[in-house]
Amino acid sequence: MLRLLETPTMPTLDQIPVGQRARIEALHGSDGLVQRLYEMGLLEGEEVEVIALAPMGDPMELQLRDYRLSLRCSEAARIQVTPL
Amino acid sequence: MATPSLPVETPIASDRLTVALLGNPNTGKTTLFNALAGLRQRVGNYPGVTVETKKGQMTCCGKVFDVVDLPGTYSLAPRSPDEMVAVDLILGHQEGEKQPDVVVSIVDASNLERNLYLTTQALELGVPVVLALNMMDVAAGQGLRLDVERLAQQMALPVVPLQANKGVGLDRLRQVLAEVASHHPTSAQGQKRPSFPAAFEQEVAALQAMVGEEVAPYLVRRLLLDVGGYTEQRLGQTLGASLAQQVQAARQRLASVGCSVPGVEARTRYGWIREVTAGCVQRPAQRPVTWTDRLDRVLTHRLWGTLIFLVMMFLVFQSIFTAARPLMDWINAGKGLLAGWLRDSLPIGPLTSLLVDGVVAGVGGVLVFLPQILILFGFIALLEDCGYMARAAFLMDKLMSRCGLSGKSFIPMLSSVACAVPGIMATRVIEHRRDRLATILVAPLMSCSARLPVYILLIGAFLSVGRPWWLPGVVMFALYALGLVLAPLVALLLKRTLLRGETPVFVLEMPSYKCPSARLVLRRMLESAWNFLYRAGTLILASMIVVWALLYFPSTDREDPQQRSFEEVLATLDQPLSDRRDEQKEKEEKLADLRVQLTQLKVQEQTLPLAQRGAAHQQCQQLEAALVPLEGEINDLKTAIAEIEKAHNHITERWKQQSLLGRLGKLLEPVVEPLGWDWRIGVAALASFPAREVVVGTLGIIYEVGEVDPGELSEAKEVAQTRLARALQEAKWEEGSARAGQKVYSVPTALSLMVFFALCCQCASTLAVIRRETGSWRWPAFTFTYMTVLAYVGALVVYQVGTGLFG
Numbered sequence: 042m043l044r045l046l047e048t049p050t051m052p053t054l055d056q057i058p059v060g061q062r063a064r065i066e067a068l069h070g071s072d073g074l075v076q077r078l079y080e081m082g083l084l085e086g087e088e089v090e091v092i093a094l095a096p097m098g099d100p101m102e103l104q105l106r107d108y109r110l111s112l113r114c115s116e117a118a119r120i121q122v123t124p125l
Numbered sequence: 126m127a128t129p130s131l132p133v134e135t136p137i138a139s140d141r142l143t144v145a146l147l148g149n150p151n152t153g154k155t156t157l158f159n160a161l162a163g164l165r166q167r168v169g170n171y172p173g174v175t176v177e178t179k180k181g182q183m184t185c186c187g188k189v190f191d192v193v194d195l196p197g198t199y200s201l202a203p204r205s206p207d208e209m210v211a212v213d214l215i216l217g218h219q220e221g222e223k224q225p226d227v228v229v230s231i232v233d234a235s236n237l238e239r240n241l242y243l244t245t246q247a248l249e250l251g252v253p254v255v256l257a258l259n260m261m262d263v264a265a266g267q268g269l270r271l272d273v274e275r276l277a278q279q280m281a282l283p284v285v286p287l288q289a290n291k292g293v294g295l296d297r298l299r300q301v302l303a304e305v306a307s308h309h310p311t312s313a314q315g316q317k318r319p320s321f322p323a324a325f326e327q328e329v330a331a332l333q334a335m336v337g338e339e340v341a342p343y344l345v346r347r348l349l350l351d352v353g354g355y356t357e358q359r360l361g362q363t364l365g366a367s368l369a370q371q372v373q374a375a376r377q378r379l380a381s382v383g384c385s386v387p388g389v390e391a392r393t394r395y396g397w398i399r400e401v402t403a404g405c406v407q408r409p410a411q412r413p414v415t416w417t418d419r420l421d422r423v424l425t426h427r428l429w430g431t432l433i434f435l436v437m438m439f440l441v442f443q444s445i446f447t448a449a450r451p452l453m454d455w456i457n458a459g460k461g462l463l464a465g466w467l468r469d470s471l472p473i474g475p476l477t478s479l480l481v482d483g484v485v486a487g488v489g490g491v492l493v494f495l496p497q498i499l500i501l502f503g504f505i506a507l508l509e510d511c512g513y514m515a516r517a518a519f520l521m522d523k524l525m526s527r528c529g530l531s532g533k534s535f536i537p538m539l540s541s542v543a544c545a546v547p548g549i550m551a552t553r554v555i556e557h558r559r560d561r562l563a564t565i566l567v568a569p570l571m572s573c574s575a576r577l578p579v580y581i582l583l584i585g586a587f588l589s590v591g592r593p594w595w596l597p598g599v600v601m602f603a604l605y606a607l608g609l610v611l612a613p614l615v616a617l618l619l620k621r622t623l624l625r626g627e628t629p630v631f632v633l634e635m636p637s638y639k640c641p642s643a644r645l646v647l648r649r650m651l652e653s654a655w656n657f658l659y660r661a662g663t664l665i666l667a668s669m670i671v672v673w674a675l676l677y678f679p680s681t682d683r684e685d686p687q688q689r690s691f692e693e694v695l696a697t698l699d700q701p702l703s704d705r706r707d708e709q710k711e712k713e714e715k716l717a718d719l720r721v722q723l724t725q726l727k728v729q730e731q732t733l734p735l736a737q738r739g740a741a742h743q744q745c746q747q748l749e750a751a752l753v754p755l756e757g758e759i760n761d762l763k764t765a766i767a768e769i770e771k772a773h774n775h776i777t778e779r780w781k782q783q784s785l786l787g788r789l790g791k792l793l794e795p796v797v798e799p800l801g802w803d804w805r806i807g808v809a810a811l812a813s814f815p816a817r818e819v820v821v822g823t824l825g826i827i828y829e830v831g832e833v834d835p836g837e838l839s840e841a842k843e844v845a846q847t848r849l850a851r852a853l854q855e856a857k858w859e860e861g862s863a864r865a866g867q868k869v870y871s872v873p874t875a876l877s878l879m880v881f882f883a884l885c886c887q888c889a890s891t892l893a894v895i896r897r898e899t900g901s902w903r904w905p906a907f908t909f910t911y912m913t914v915l916a917y918v919g920a921l922v923v924y925q926v927g928t929g930l931f932g
Contacts (some may be wrong), residue, residue: 071352071376071387073204077630079391080200082239085704093425097523100532102425102635107267108236109417109635111519113526 050125054089054117055101062090063122070119082106083120142306143191143223146216147247148231149240150197151512151636156645157231157289158194161299162206167192169217175558175900176207178214185299190306192856193225201246202347202387203355207558215250216341219498224252226306229298231257234271234286235264235637237406238398245394248318249343251571253305254546256284257298262291263637268409276405281317324382325349325389328375335371336364348372349379350390413496417512417637424516425635434520437513438539441504445543446574447498452496455924460489473692486632490816493664494546494890498657499650501540501547505554506649510641511700514554515633523629528613529620531555533632533699534564538612541571542605545891546661549898550653557629559620566908567616569891572608572883575818579882582821586850587875600876602884611884611915657894664893669815675786676789676812683774683783691780695773702769709762716755723748781823786811800881800917801874801924803858810881815889817882824849873927877920885916 057063065087068075082105083089092102092109100113129281144161148154159166162181169178179194184562193212203209210219217224230247232240247254256277264271277284285300287294338358347356349372361369376386424430464481471477508514514536522532527891533555541548548568555561584597680690723745730741781787790808797807806824813820856869886892892905898907 056298064478068388069386072632073353074632076202076351076387077199077632079387080202080242080771081632081634082242082391082395084391085388093430094427095425095519095523096427096431099523099526100519100631100633102421104521106236106238107269108239108637109421110517111522111631111633112633113522113631115628 045057051121054091054103054112054120054122055114057091057122057124059091059094062088062125064088064125065120065122067121069121073120074116078112078116078120081110083110088125089122141189142227142303142305142714143193143225144302145193145195145213145225145228145252146231147195147215147228147243147494148197149199149233149243149634151634152197152231152240153289154194154231154235156265156642157229157257157259157287158192159645159648160292160295162192162194165850167762169222170900174206174210175561175898176210178210183299183302185303188303188755190302191223193222194904198243200243201250201343201350201773203391204351204353205355205558206555209355209359211344211902212250212347215252215505222610226252227302228252229257229302230254231259231287231289233263234258234261235267237264237271238395238401241398241402242391242394245319245397248316249346251313251341251343252280253304253308253313254911255298255301256280256282257287257294258284259287259289261286261293262288263639267415268413272405272407276402279401279403279405281315308402312640319393319394321385322382322389324379325384328379330793332371332375336360336368337918348749349375350386352376352386362392379913380771389869415637418531420638421484421516421635424513430516430520434517437508437517437749441501441536444500444504445540445547447542449496449500456489456493456496460492461484469858473696474690475677475680478692482677483670484666484674486673487666487815490669491658491665491890494657495654497544497652498550501543502650502653503552503646505536505551506646507641509554510639510645512638513637515635518633519635528616530560530564530616531629532633534560534616537564537568538571540574541568542608544575545569545571545575546657546894547653547890549891549894550657552898559624559626560629562904563616563619563624564893566904566911567909568613569886569888569912570608570615570884572605573888575816575888576604576882578818578821580879582824582850582853583875583879587870587872589779600879604879607880607883607919615911615915639662647681661890661893662806664876664896665815665890668889668893672786672812672815675789676784678785679783680780682780691776693778694778698769698773698776702766702773705762705766705769709759709766712755712759712762716752716759719748719752719755723752799924800877800920801869801928802878803869805856806869806878810885810887813887814844817885817887819850820882820887824853871925871928872892876927877924880923881916881920884912884919886912904931 051066052063053065054065065083065085067085068078068083087105087106089103094103096102098114100111101117103110103112146154146161148150158179158181161183163183164177166179166181169180175194178196181192181194183190183192193214195214196207198208198211201212201215203212213219215225215228228247228250230244232244244256250437258271258273258276261271271286273284273286283305285294285298285301287298289295323397329342329345332349333340333342336345336348344356344360347354348360351357357369357372379385379389424433444753459462462486467481467485468477471480505514508517518532519535520532521535525534528659535554536554537548540551545568548571549565552561552568554566555564580601584600588600589597642768680692681688682691685694706869726741726745726748730738730745733741782791787804787808790804790811793811794804797804797810802810809820809823812823835870853870854868858867858869886909892909895905895908896902
């Protein structure tokens with residue numbers, strides 16, 4: 042929460058448009074969702090690319106490491122990123 | 126009947142070595158397991174969980190090994206009893222299972238880092254690990270070059286490169302497994318593992334001291350790492366609330382030194398993975414454009430992706446609906462032939478009736494689902510194996526999330542429009558338990574194809590003649606829409622009440638596309654068919670036999686002077702009936718012959734010279750005169766036959782009325798009267814418990830028109846003209862009823878009956894499959910109850926409002 046207040050302009054992953062790359066800065070929370078995101082390799086410092094959005098704008102398809110992953114926008118909103 | 130071909134459960138010999146297979150989904154784990162374990166496999170179920178493990182045997186170097194296939198997972202951080210199974214099994218805590226002597230960690234070589242995450246967890250379980258690098262060809266296709274020997278050196282593990290789908294590397298893997306397993310447990314000691322920060326290890330040691338040595342070290346780490354995880358729940362039960370406070374305090378201390386959970390685990394493991402894979406993977410400077418990239422550009426495209434998805438779903442749906450039809454017709458025809466042959470060759474009596482109307486009809490009723498199950502599971506296996514299933518869930522997720530479900534519920538729900546039985550079986554693709562349950566519980570609300578005969582009959586009889594041309598279509602649409610609208614609403618309600626809980630994590634891997642394996646697809650189809658027959662089939666058969674008995678007994682006709690059974694009385698009508706039918710046929714043939722002669726004569730007459738026509742004309746007149754009495758005789762025969770049939774049906778009706786089910790129907794008349802039904806509809810509804818479509822046949826028997834084949838109705842265009850439809854239109858309330866003499870079926874009654882059958886769960890197969898998939902009787906009982914209440918209320922509202930509006 043504190044970090045959110047310090048950097049109010051930093052976007053979250055769900056705000057990144059299709060085709061854009063971004064670097065992960067922080068994940069917020071300690072629940073099962075964040076644990077799963079970590080396990081899937083969404084770590085601080087890792088780079089991801091938004092590949093596509095589903096027909097109704099949610100969920101989103103990502104490319105990271107050597108594979109592709111789909112996240113709901115509400116899940117991506119837990120990830121703070123820097124657009125590259 | 127042939128005995129099941131699956132091997133019988135044999136106790137595990139203590140001296141036999143066990144190999145466990147662990148891996149992420151989409152790594153070819155099933156293919157590897159099938160290759161190692163061969164055809165003789167059995168399924169292991171554990172109490173309280175919905176996941177299964179598969180077991181088989183592998184022979185290598187003259188020794189036999191047990192092979193266990195663990196459920197596919199991304200991590201050994203259990204959040205539910207289902208996810209705990211793999212951990213318990215590897216730790217040797219699963220009751221009735223021996224701790225494995227070696228774990229094969231199968232990884233996708235083209236996606237090494239993320240796959241190795243699970244391997245690093247396996248390294249902490251005290252069992253030797255062998256790394257199987259699968260899909261080496263896919264990695265090569267992406268331009269990745271792997272230095273296998275260096276990887277083995279840096280990880281200090283045996284590493285075997287594989288192409289499991291082509292059988293490449295399997296012999297080597299077997300040898301390595303045999304070697305490592307025989308040296309257990311010493312070989313586990315030399316294994317490297319990621320080292321966690323010192324602060325973390327201190328907290329783990331402190332916790333271990335608190336919970337005692339009997340708790341495995343791995344579980345103590347999980348206790349600390351998994352916030353709200355299953356280890357917390359399980360240890361909390363035995364160790365009390367103070368433990369939770371201690372764990373909480375430890376997590377806070379860790380956070381203050383920059384090792385906050387759960388991030389510390391991922392950082393440590395991925396950091397270590399980067400270290401041990403350094404220099405082992407060579408990537409091309411520019412990531413090549415793969416087939417997956419190209420296909421995804423179209424298949425997950427907003428417009429094209431959706432269109433292709435819809436077309437594909439239409440094909441799936443259409444084939445369950447129509448391609449299965451001929452097969453189902455054959456099964457029904459076979460059932461009819463066998464029943465007819467048995468009835469002709471066996472003496473009359475309860476045993477024959479049990480065999481014909483109970484067993485043969487029941488087995489037929491079970492087998493008839495097989496074509497749909499095989500087709501649907503063929504598609505599902507195909508879509509899953511080629512990697513498209515994840516895309517389908519991706520495309521449909523937003524829509525399904527509106528009713529609290531996820532994209533994975535879409536295909537099971539859609540399949541349920543054809544038939545809920547394969548639909549419910551298809552919910553296996555949903556990993557999340559509450560989502561899966563919610564989908565299972567609402568799937569039977571979708572309007573399945575078995576409802577169609579009921580709709581066709583009643584719409585045909587009451588809403589087609591003398592009504593606006595658009596009415597039948599609108600009513601049919603409304604009945605389908607009823608299910609389509611109610612199913613999501615009930616799902617939402619369930620997810621907000623009974624199945625409430627935190628929103629399940631969606632996070633879905635989109636695997637690379639690959640060519641599906643015909644063998645795997647075929648295997649999944651056969652497995653699903655077997656599962657259905659073995660686990661659900663027996664229950665369906667039993668329910669059919671129960672309903673048969675309730676409609677059969679008591680079988681003595683008390684009005685008969687000799688107190689014969691109804692069947693015997695009915696049999697006395699058989700001979701006169703078949704005699705008259707033969708006679709009728711004979712006379713009709715003769716008539717047809719004469720008509721042909723007459724026509725020929727008339728043609729000849731035209732070609733003759735005028736002088737000779739007189740004789741020919743006379744001959745024609747003679748023939749015509751002979752036709753008249755013959756036609757009369759045939760008409761008399763027809764009347765006689767109709768009389769006998771009527772007597773036959775009358776006896777049958779009395780029989781059904783006297784039967785246990787008939788009495789129950791009479792008792793229940795006050796309950797069904799507010800729906801506009803008389804006892805006869807009540808009995809038909811009760812008797813249709815094994816399967817909805819049976820109601821058409823039962824109505825036929827009770828309304829004295831003889832047995833009706835539901836399959837026949839879907840083809841009869843002019844349903845309103847069929848005898849059953851006419852009988853329904855004419856049916857009157859019986860003497861003694863408050864509405865005696867009035868017609869039973871008004872339009873509101875027909876609507877109320879259709880709404881009832883749209884919403885009720887009169888389908889033993891669905892209930893049996895729910896029992897099989899949820900592992901308890903609670904859920905089928907719940908489904909039956911809520912749907913029957915919904916159906917009753919729906920029918921009540923429709924009838925009361927309907928009569929209020931139209932009189």
